[in-house]
Amino acid sequence: MLDIKWIRDNPKALVEALRKRSWSAEDAQSTVDDLIARDEARREHLTELQTRQERRNAASKEIGNAMRSGDAALAERLKTEVGEIKAFIQNGEARERELDKALNDALAVLPNVPLDDVPVGKDEHDNVVKRIVGKVPTRPNWVKEHFEIGEALGMMDFERAVKLSGSRFTVLKSGLARMERALGQFMLDLHTTEHGYEEIQPPLMVRDEAMFGTGQLPKFEEDLFQTQKRVEELPSFERFFDNVKAKTWAALPEVQREYKERTGKEMTTEEAFSSFNAAMEQGMVDYRRQYDEAKALASRLWLIPTAEVPLTNLVREDITSHEKLPLRYTALTPCFRSEAGSAGRDTRGMLRQHQFYKVELVSITDQDSSLAEHERMTECAEEVLKRLGLPFRTMTLCTGDMGFGARKTYDIEVWLPGQNAYREISSCSVCGDFQARRMDARYKDKDGRGNRFVHTLNGSGTAVGRALIAVIENYQNEDGSVTIPEALRPYMGGLEKIESR
The missing domain is CATH 3.30.930.10 (Bira Bifunctional Protein; Domain 2)
Structure with missing residues (x-):
């Protein structure tokens, strides 16, 4: 994949590289123009996001000052503004992912740039x-x-x-x-x-x-x-989670028994919850690994x-x-x-x-x-x-x-x-x-x-x-x-x- 920063700084060089690879001048120029436009749209959006985030942080501080000074009306207006900014940022982050994907998809199909000493030609x-x-030896007629x-x-x-x-x-x-x-x-x-x-x-x-x-x-x-994909065989993650919870709950009485044998005391409710949560956390790690392995098997492989x-x-x-x-x-x-496209060859x-x-x-x-x-x-x-x-x-x-x-x-x-x-x-x-x-x-x-x-x-x-x-x-x-x-x-x-x- 080519570096978008290099493309931004060297658009003519990329056009020339694509032309060397037998692209038409029109296609090469329009491709580079499209890439630069996508990059500019993404950068403008990121700048706007950053500006809104800075304003959200500043407004949050202003809310505290307004409340300390007793200006409830100002505090409410600022809260409304912060809420609107948060909504923009949430939608903006989704938009950022869309712009990133669109740019990366466009970059992913671009060929590499030939070195200067590579001979220019069509085929x-x-x-x-x-x-x-x-x-090469002389070819006898019986070969x-x-x-x-x-x-x-x-x-x-x-x-x-x-x-x-x-x-x-x-x-x-x-x-x-x-x-x-x-x-x-x-x-x-x-x-x-x-x-x-x-x-x-x-x-x-x-x-x-x-x-x-x-x-x-x-x-x-x-x-x-x-x-071949086998996605239908993949259980939902909710099923994995339910299995973790059921197994952890079923194991809790044994944990409490071992605790009593070791300490001579009953496990408190707080200790039981702590033990349950720790077991759940480890169980989730183990089951997430199993889920990922199952998901990999269900996905296509090449x-x-x-x-x-x-x-x-x-x-x-x-x-x-x-x-x-x-x-x-x-x-x-x-x-x-x-061998797609090789019909009739060899x-x-x-x-x-x-x-x-x-x-x-x-x-x-x-x-x-x-x-x-x-x-x-x-x-x-x-x-x-x-x-x-x-x-x-x-x-x-x-x-x-x-x-x-x-x-x-x-x-x-x-x-x-x-x-x-x-x-x-x-x-x-x-x-x-x-x-x-x-x-x-x-x-x-x-x-x-x-x-x-x-x-x-x-x-x-x-x-x-x-x-x-x-x-x-x-x-x-x-x-x-x-x-x-x-x-x-x-x-x-x-x-x-x-x-x-």
């Missing part, structure tokens, strides 16, 4: 090659695509996946199932033992707040899978589209000490995406699936280190492909092709001989404080005097399913077998080749 055709690693190889091996079954779950799912078997597992383990070991990332096993389902924090909500809701969501939200609503930064997290998880094979595995990299840094960390993260992801001996190129995405929350993105594209093309296998982005503002994630500055928003970064290190595709296609043999890269052989029990059964 993937305007992306810029940063570097090419590995030589096949991954799904042709996998099906011929009897280890990649799309028909049974359709029977189980529908389109865009795959059943892997035997050697290819093992290779996918081996790829994930290889990537995790590389990032944790050599690159300094801490392995995390996060939840695969998260709340709205987590999705909002990393920018998936509200803009990309149609791309996500969610669990299946993660990437481990970026839970990993980044680990610092949500926290203040991290500066000496702990950077935080570097990695996780191997399933990812779930509806319908064959495993390139575009509703469910796939990915090793994610997330870094949390201070404001001065994020750009260097972006280069480092990209190199960590590239190292996976170098170790596997896969040709690739790294692209700097243009403003029109960059993700919603990114300030700058590098895409790593691996060579697929079967398609005779480079295809994305990793995307590494620096987001600045865009996600941190949505999560209220901060760090204590070096001098310890103030708190600043952290900077967040995320990247694929890499997509396991696409790495499997790349290995199958780059290491295929004319006889239909697939040679296993040396880096994976320790994870495959020393096996050197996958052959049909």
Whole structure:
């Protein structure tokens, strides 16, 4: 989320940033004008509220003075005024919440501002090659695509996946199932033992707040899978309260008996009420926790589209000490995406699936280190492909092709001989404080005097399913077998080749 103060001070810069992201000049200008108008209305209302509160406080003092001086008429007029001010303030606070929500809703759908060195363009055709690693071999006429190889091996079954779950799912078997597992383990070991990332096993389902924090909500809701709501199963809080009261009342005779045994005296009425109230207070704490847990279960949860969501939200609503930064997290998880709007694209094979595995990299840094960390993260992801001996190129995405929350993105594209093309296998982005503002994630500055928003970064290190595709296609043999890269052989029990059964 962008800082409204920055927008207020730099309206032209935001208009230009939106135009770089392929917004029309008219839409960009009207959006910025609307934001500033919302902000001004909110600030004017807050000023009026503050003025009324100051007048209420002053009038309250004047009432006391009037009553001490015997001026009952003045006191009554002041009381009437205070009553009217209180009513205004009560309604005004509700209006303040409305204005806050309207402004935040408008800010929530604005994309991040690209860095100055990001190339300006409309789509993937305007992306810029940063570097090419590995030589693309001459393509022999017997080369096949991954799904042709996998099906011929009897280890990649799309028909049974359709029977189980529908389109865009795959059943892997035997050697290819093992290779996918081996790829994930290889990537995790590389990032944790050599690159300094801490392995995390996060939840695969998260709340709205987590999705909002990393920018998936509200803009990309149609791309996500969610669990079904079960609100009808949630008891009312009144029922929880009644349970607390009934249990506390039922337990009171036992408390009185224990008291008499301990002191030899009857518990007084005052002591009984005190004991009852203390038990009620503790019971309310316990039952509120149970109620909140029940409410969370009854609310929708989202299946993660990437481990970026839970990993980044680990610092949500926290203040991290500066000496702990950077935080570097990695996780191997399933990812779930509806692929809304992708009808007709990569319908064959495993390139575009509703469910796939990915090793994610997330870094949390201070404001001065994020750009260097972006280069480092990209190199960590590239190292996976170098170790596997896969040709690739790294692209700097243009403003029109960059993700919603990114300030700058590098895409790593691996060579697929079967398609005779480079295809994305990793995307590494620096987001600045865009996600941190949505999560209220901060760090204590070096001098310890103030708190600043952290900077967040995320990247694929890499997509396991696409790495499997790349290995199958780059290491295929004319006889239909697939040679296993040396880096994976320790994870495959020393096996050197996958052959049909």
